[in-house]
Amino acid sequence: MNLRHRRLAVAQISRTELKRYLQDRIALFTTFLMPVLLIILIGSAAGSAPDEFVVGVLDADGSATSEQLVASLDDARAISVVTYDDEQELRRDIRLSLLSAGLVFPPGLSTSVDAGDEVALGLLTTQADQSAPSVIAAVNGAVADEGGRLAAAVFVEQQTSSSLAEAQAAVDAVDGSVPPAQVEVSTTGTARQEDENAFTGAATSQLTLFVFANGLFAAASLVESRRLGVSRRALSTPIGSGTLLTGLAGGRFSLAVLQAGLLLVIGALWFGVAWGSPTATTALVVVYCLVATGAGMLLGAVARTADQAIAIGVPLAIGTAMLGGTMWPLDVVGPVMRVIGHVMPQAWAMDAWSAIVNDGAGLSDVALEIAVLAGYALAFLVAGSWALQRKLTH
Amino acid sequence: MRGTWRAAWLIAVNDLRRRVRDRSLLIQGVLAPVALGLIVGVSFGGGPSFTATIGVANGAGESPIATAVVDSLVSGDASGDDGGDLSFVAIDAGDVQQAVADGNVDAAVVIAGSPENAVYGTQPVRIDVVGSAGSTLSASIAESVADSIAASLRTTKLAAATVVNLTQPSRSDAQQVFVEAQGVIPALVVDPQDVQSNFSVISYFAPAMAMLFLFFTIGTGARSVISERREGTLSRIRAAPVADSAVLLGKTLGVVILGSISLATVWAVTALAFGVDWGDPLGVAAVLFSVVIAIAGIALFVTGVARTENQADAMTTIVALGLAVLGGSFFFGASGVVSRLKPFTPNGQALNALTELSAGEGALLDVLPTVAVLLTVGALTGAVGVATLRKKVAV
Numbered sequence: 001m002n003l004r005h006r007r008l009a010v011a012q013i014s015r016t017e018l019k020r021y022l023q024d025r026i027a028l029f030t031t032f033l034m035p036v037l038l039i040i041l042i043g044s045a046a047g048s049a050p051d052e053f054v055v056g057v058l059d060a061d062g063s064a065t066s067e068q069l070v071a072s073l074d075d076a077r078a079i080s081v082v083t084y085d086d087e088q089e090l091r092r093d094i095r096l097s098l099l100s101a102g103l104v105f106p107p108g109l110s111t112s113v114d115a116g117d118e119v120a121l122g123l124l125t126t127q128a129d130q131s132a133p134s135v136i137a138a139v140n141g142a143v144a145d146e147g148g149r150l151a152a153a154v155f156v157e158q159q160t161s162s163s164l165a166e167a168q169a170a171v172d173a174v175d176g177s178v179p180p181a182q183v184e185v186s187t188t189g190t191a192r193q194e195d196e197n198a199f200t201g202a203a204t205s206q207l208t209l210f211v212f213a214n215g216l217f218a219a220a221s222l223v224e225s226r227r228l229g230v231s232r233r234a235l236s237t238p239i240g241s242g243t244l245l246t247g248l249a250g251g252r253f254s255l256a257v258l259q260a261g262l263l264l265v266i267g268a269l270w271f272g273v274a275w276g277s278p279t280a281t282t283a284l285v286v287v288y289c290l291v292a293t294g295a296g297m298l299l300g301a302v303a304r305t306a307d308q309a310i311a312i313g314v315p316l317a318i319g320t321a322m323l324g325g326t327m328w329p330l331d332v333v334g335p336v337m338r339v340i341g342h343v344m345p346q347a348w349a350m351d352a353w354s355a356i357v358n359d360g361a362g363l364s365d366v367a368l369e370i371a372v373l374a375g376y377a378l379a380f381l382v383a384g385s386w387a388l389q390r391k392l393t394h
Numbered sequence: 395m396r397g398t399w400r401a402a403w404l405i406a407v408n409d410l411r412r413r414v415r416d417r418s419l420l421i422q423g424v425l426a427p428v429a430l431g432l433i434v435g436v437s438f439g440g441g442p443s444f445t446a447t448i449g450v451a452n453g454a455g456e457s458p459i460a461t462a463v464v465d466s467l468v469s470g471d472a473s474g475d476d477g478g479d480l481s482f483v484a485i486d487a488g489d490v491q492q493a494v495a496d497g498n499v500d501a502a503v504v505i506a507g508s509p510e511n512a513v514y515g516t517q518p519v520r521i522d523v524v525g526s527a528g529s530t531l532s533a534s535i536a537e538s539v540a541d542s543i544a545a546s547l548r549t550t551k552l553a554a555a556t557v558v559n560l561t562q563p564s565r566s567d568a569q570q571v572f573v574e575a576q577g578v579i580p581a582l583v584v585d586p587q588d589v590q591s592n593f594s595v596i597s598y599f600a601p602a603m604a605m606l607f608l609f610f611t612i613g614t615g616a617r618s619v620i621s622e623r624r625e626g627t628l629s630r631i632r633a634a635p636v637a638d639s640a641v642l643l644g645k646t647l648g649v650v651i652l653g654s655i656s657l658a659t660v661w662a663v664t665a666l667a668f669g670v671d672w673g674d675p676l677g678v679a680a681v682l683f684s685v686v687i688a689i690a691g692i693a694l695f696v697t698g699v700a701r702t703e704n705q706a707d708a709m710t711t712i713v714a715l716g717l718a719v720l721g722g723s724f725f726f727g728a729s730g731v732v733s734r735l736k737p738f739t740p741n742g743q744a745l746n747a748l749t750e751l752s753a754g755e756g757a758l759l760d761v762l763p764t765v766a767v768l769l770t771v772g773a774l775t776g777a778v779g780v781a782t783l784r785k786k787v788a789v
Contacts, residue, residue: 029712038719069582088755094589095749097733102589113581120585132586133446133480134534140584141541147580148549155553155578159571160560167556174556179518181544182507185537188495189527307614311418314610315426318603322433327724333437 017251215292222300294380405644431600673751694779
């Protein structure tokens with residue numbers, strides 16, 4: 001077989017593999033529909049979070065002071081208040097993520113404040129929730145304002161002959177004439193696209209997750225054609241094992257590129273994601289698709305049945321996605337998990353995506369990440385081809 | 395009737411024996427849920443790890459009040475109140491932009507205008523916050539620190555100015571009032587508490603993943619009706635004096651037992667090997683059993699509606715992954731759309747109930763409504779599934 005024939009054979013095998021895969025309805029769902037659905041869900045959930053925290057308030061005091069506090073919390077920046085009568089219900093709704101936090105006003109709050117005591121307000125949050133520090137900070141700021149007014153009234157009562165009610169009225173009168181504080185916020189550096197467009201993070205993470213996952217899922221059809229003897233029969237023709245393996249890999253690689261390409265286009269047109277440097281993005285997509293292809297070839301060689309390939313492939317795809325930072329950013333886990341995460345190719349791809357879309361990195365800036373991914377691709381492809389060839393010829 | 399049950403039991407046991415030999419079941423039913431639950435548990439065992447260093451600068455020159463504010467923040471009076479690992483360092487007002495840009499601090503608070511002019515005079519309190527565009531969370535925390543400082547200065551101003559207003563003291567007495575008013579601190583403080591002290595994320599993600607894979611294991615069991623018809627084993631069973639209902643009962647019994655064993659094993663392994671407390675055992679058992687019934691019902695329905703084995707396989711995968719996404723199986727603490735859609739999925743219902751049990755806030759009685767919903771879903775979808783499958787068996 002000359003080179004031209006070999007090339008034709010590779011193209012033919014790749015085309016057949018791709019066609020077979022695209023005829024499968026599950027494949028179409030996990031390849032295109034599911035990542036897009038997840039981008040919408042994750043993007044809209046992340047996009048709605050920082051604007052306003054919904055805080056549940058349980059007012060066990062029921063005094064004019066506590067009512068005033070509820071009103072001023074509701075007026076505060078970034079907080080919207082929902083009132084509760086039952087603490088169990090309040091706690092449940094926080095656990096079920098219906099609320100960002102819950103604030104409990106203890107009974108006797110106004111009596112203690114009137115006596116000049118400091119009162120601690122229990123702020124219930126879920127520590128496992130990533131937005132906990134922000135919501136605590138927001139409530140802190142809002143409560144401090146009202147607490148200051150109350151403390152000032154007590155001071156006035158002690159220093160003058162006024163009653164507390166008179167002191168409060170006097171403080172309120174002065175309050176109106178004190179100019180509001182000027183807290184000016186400025187930022188240095190350029191804003192990360194991820195912070196401005198919540199769909200950016202969702203699009204890069206789902207692309208990374210699903211290209212790899214699909215590579216693994218495609219192993220099932222490889223096992224099936226191995227089991228049915230299709231691959232062996234192909235080997236009986238003069239094409240040779242190298243051509244067959246290249247063709248099989250080519251089909252999977254084309255599928256990965258098709259999937260990544262479509263997600264890039266949908267990301268740009270539908271979700272407004274700016275993908276940054278075209279050379280860096282192309283290099284990353286190509287090398288990452290090779291990683292996914294290699295991983296699928298390896299699994300296809302190791303698994304004994306198609307069911308087993310799926311049984312291993314699905315948890316492997318989810319597990320490596322979790323560790324590699326595509327289900328949550330590795331910034332929120334501890335240093336040890338960050339190191340373990342970088343054993344997964346996904347973590348390197350996510351680092352490269354972040355640099356490209358957030359910092360405007362070019363090809364040379366993400367050279368390290370791309371080199372590491374190329375290493376993974378080479379290792380998987382060599383190991384997968386070697387194992388497959390052994391299975392087919394022995 | 396006794397004969398039907400006996401035949402059904404034999405079919406169930408035979409199915410189970412064949413499935414248990416298959417290693418895929420061990421991977422999907424037990425190993426994967428425990429391993430994925432553990433990954434999440436190790437990643438978030440102590441809550442998300444958030445650390446921020448906030449720089450504090452006195453940009454007001456020789457102001458005693460500004461110096462005192464910076465000192466009190468840096469000496470640690472205010473750290474720890476913000477739920478994360480928050481630390482404050484004093485920086486020079488001239489270096490603020492550079493310190494933030496270089497990443498030496500995550501954000502900075504600068505007391506810009508003289509606090510004395512605000513407290514004694516009529517000027518507003520001026521505080522600048524400098525954040526990095528790359529770390530919006532740190533910037534918003536720094537902004538809240540600035541709000542707290544402003545609130546504290548405002549408290550002093552309000553307290554002193556009101557007393558002066560009411561008593562019209564002499565100039566020296568007025569000054570004394572202002573000095574004393576600096577000791578007035580806001581009457582309310584926030585005390586952050588974790589609402590889920592007993593809760594372990596492993597007890598959320600291990601069952602979440604187990605439920606996802608349950609669709610596949612149960613789906614394979616339900617599909618065996620179609621494959622056995624194709625392979626002819628079903629005709630051979632029917633040649634014996636066994637009613638069609640016994641065959642379907644046996645198959646259903648087989649998948650329910652299989653699903654229950656899978657979830658119970660995940661529960662046992664996480665509890666015994668990793669000390670995860672799932673909460674009231676009766677409540678947990680009731681929720682797990684009822685979710686197995688619900689998923690079995692849905693899997694039977696999907697298999698019944700599907701025309702071919704391949705179609706059943708495709709539909710099961712789509713339903714399983716779709717429900718996992720909508721039911722919050724992939725993300726914990728998700729706000730927005732997912733938290734609203736969650737109760738409309740069987741896995742989401744079960745996860746909400748398990749969250750309550752694991753937090754030690756509920757027992758069997760509290761989860762009975764969820765159990766009832768899940769059993770109803772299972773019974774309704776299962777009934778339709780069995781009826782359609784019955785036609786397939788009879789053909």
